[in-house]
Amino acid sequence: MNTEPPGVEIIAGAPVYARDGEGTMVSLPYRRRSENGVVTLLGVVNLRFNIVLPEPPPSGNASLPLGLLVAMAAGLPLRMETPVSPLLLENCDRFQEIHQCFFPDETIVPIRAEATAGTQAAPALGVGSFLSNGVDSLHSILDHRDEITHFIFIIGFDIWLKHSEYAARALTQARETATKLGRPLIVVETNVFDFSHHYIPWPRDGHLVQASIGFLLSPLLGKIIQALDFSYLHFATGPEHPHLYEALCSEDFHIQPSCGKYTRQQKVRRLCQSPEWLPHLRVCWDMPEDRLNCGKCEKCLRTMIGLSIEGASALCPVLPELKPEAVAQLTYSSKSFPFYYDMLEAAEQSPHVSQELLRALRACVHRHQLEDLARKMLPLRHQLTATRRYQQFEKKLRDPLFSLLQRIDEVWLWKKLRRHAADFREDIRKVLRKSHKPLLKQGLRQAWLAKARALFRRKSS
Ligand SMILES: [Zn+2]
Numbered sequence: 001m002n003t004e005p006p007g008v009e010i011i012a013g014a015p016v017y018a019r020d021g022e023g024t025m026v027s028l029p030y031r032r033r034s035e036n037g038v039v040t041l042l043g044v045v046n047l048r049f050n051i052v053l054p055e056p057p058p059s060g061n062a063s064l065p066l067g068l069l070v071a072m073a074a075g076l077p078l079r080m081e082t083p084v085s086p087l088l089l090e091n092c093d094r095f096q097e098i099h100q101c102f103f104p105d106e107t108i109v110p111i112r113a114e115a116t117a118g119t120q121a122a123p124a125l126g127v128g129s130f131l132s133n134g135v136d137s138l139h140s141i142l143d144h145r146d147e148i149t150h151f152i153f154i155i156g157f158d159i160w161l162k163h164s165e166y167a168a169r170a171l172t173q174a175r176e177t178a179t180k181l182g183r184p185l186i187v188v189e190t191n192v193f194d195f196s197h198h199y200i201p202w203p204r205d206g207h208l209v210q211a212s213i214g215f216l217l218s219p220l221l222g223k224i225i226q227a228l229d230f231s232y233l234h235f236a237t238g239p240e241h242p243h244l245y246e247a248l249c250s251e252d253f254h255i256q257p258s259c260g261k262y263t264r265q266q267k268v269r270r271l272c273q274s275p276e277w278l279p280h281l282r283v284c285w286d287m288p289e290d291r292l293n294c295g296k297c298e299k300c301l302r303t304m305i306g307l308s309i310e311g312a313s314a315l316c317p318v319l320p321e322l323k324p325e326a327v328a329q330l331t332y333s334s335k336s337f338p339f340y341y342d343m344l345e346a347a348e349q350s351p352h353v354s355q356e357l358l359r360a361l362r363a364c365v366h367r368h369q370l371e372d373l374a375r376k377m378l379p380l381r382h383q384l385t386a387t388r389r390y391q392q393f394e395k396k397l398r399d400p401l402f403s404l405l406q407r408i409d410e411v412w413l414w415k416k417l418r419r420h421a422a423d424f425r426e427d428i429r430k431v432l433r434k435s436h437k438p439l440l441k442q443g444l445r446q447a448w449l450a451k452a453r454a455l456f457r458r459k460s461s
Contacts, residue, residue: 009033009112010042010074012067014082015216017055024053026216028063030070030195033079042070043195047213050187054219059116060084061215061250064092065208066192070199072096072106080113085250089115095247102241103204123222123252128152130210131174131185133282135303136227139267140258141181142274144225151178152217152224156190157209159287166287173292177280188213207240211248211255218253225258230338232260264339265346268306278307278316295320298332305343305361311352328360334372340365 013029028045045066060082071078089111096108129144131137131151141148153174155167171187178185196205207226214224229240242257249255259267271277281293283303288294295304304322307313313321332340344365347353353361 007033007077008035009077009079010067010071011039011079011081012060012063014058014060015062017053019052020048022052023048023050025049026053026062028066028212030063030067032074032076043198045192045195045212046190047192047216048189049216051184053216056219057116058082059215060113061088061218061253062212064088064111064113065211065248066196066205068092068095068109068111069099069106069205069208070196071109071111072099073199075107075109077110077112080111083114083116085252086115088248088250089113091247091249095244098241098243098247099204121252124218124220126150126221128186128214128217128221128224130154130224130226131177132158133170133173133177133280134227135264135267135271135281135283135306136229136259138177138277138280139262139271140225140227141177141277142270143259145181148181148183148225150184150186150221151181152186152188152213154188154190154209154213156188156192157206158285160193161189161191163287165289166292169292170282173280173282177277180276180280186217207244207248207255211245214248214253214255215250218250222252223254223256225256228257228260229264230260231263231266263342264302265306265309265342268303269310269346272307272310272312272315275312275315278312279318281316281318283319291318293319296326298330298336301326301330302332302336302339302343305347305357308357309343309346309350309353311350322357324354324356324360327357328363330364332368334368337368337372340368 009032011031011033013031016027016029018025018027026047026049028047030042030045031039032042033039060080061084063082064078064080064084067078067080092111093108096106100106100108126149127144127147128150129137129140129148129152131153151174153171155161155171159167159170161167175185190209192205192209210224210226214221217224226245228242232242242260245255245257262270271281281303283299284293284295284297285299286294286297293300293303295301300319301322304313304319305327307316307319308322313319340361344361347358347361
């Protein structure tokens, strides 16, 4: 028992259960105690299940994940009002360490909680699977269809509550998938986004909401399968990291990260080999008004490229035909790089990809590699600008040089650096070596590195 006197802290209250029509509403209250001892309500996260949930012995497991992230964001200790699983409590240190690696703005905080006593019940026999109908989620059915007993569909996180029409369409589609496999669909509606976006940048809290839902369903499901976005090869660098899921477990419940051995393109290929799932795909993040996939956003286009590589676009009526010009103009974040390297590699080998699409995909990947490289060169700009040669640059060239490094234009840069490159050749080589090392095993990266080196030698000699 923690006897430390209360100070400024975040307080995670006990989950409150209430019957709500045919289902159950569970409320997770979060409060903050200030310096003068006044306790104010930060917010209440409501989770409405379409089934009657058995109320387990008092446990704070479901309140802990979000409370911990709010406390880490605020840099304040977390006090749990209800006892928590000893295993979960033990794992919280590891969870915080990993989370802080990705998000250094967060603080590792102490947790003031009692551990639940007594012998734990054996885990329930049910096995859940989070279902969004995206590539990862449908693909995990291929590997786990025999063990899955329930599907879980969440509204209020990646689909916001206010987009009720889109949510209804997505739900209908999820029901069709569950019905096709003869498994019940547990629907959870939550206002978590309304609460969390005040305290935690979206989407850091996705896995935590899933863990809270998992703990609440633990009398029914001993584990829930969660399809990973990234393969272990491109080890996820963010809140989807498999170790984070593994840390959020108790004696009677855990989330099993799944399908990490497949890259995204391998998953698309396997889905195309079981094409009955393709009409069920919902990948869009834009929540369009009149359909499930907009066909224009990065996620839709990424999936359309993947299907084209497999020659399966015609088998997927829920996504439009891919236009190469859309690919050439496509922009994506550095987090998505592995998806595109992977697709370009597959496209180079594919008999289904037109030269036009291949050119567009190459241009799109190349542009992002250059931008990535420029971003990685930025920390070296002080060394670069300190060289004697740099001082000889015309002023009008010096100023835009590094702002242009961010939105790098290859031809422009090499042309401008040509006469002055000798002074910072080593620095640039260092960046090239460092930034490309993790992906050197990929032929594409090696080819690009060789090309960049040759180009640099030629330009600077
Ligand atoms: Zn879309």
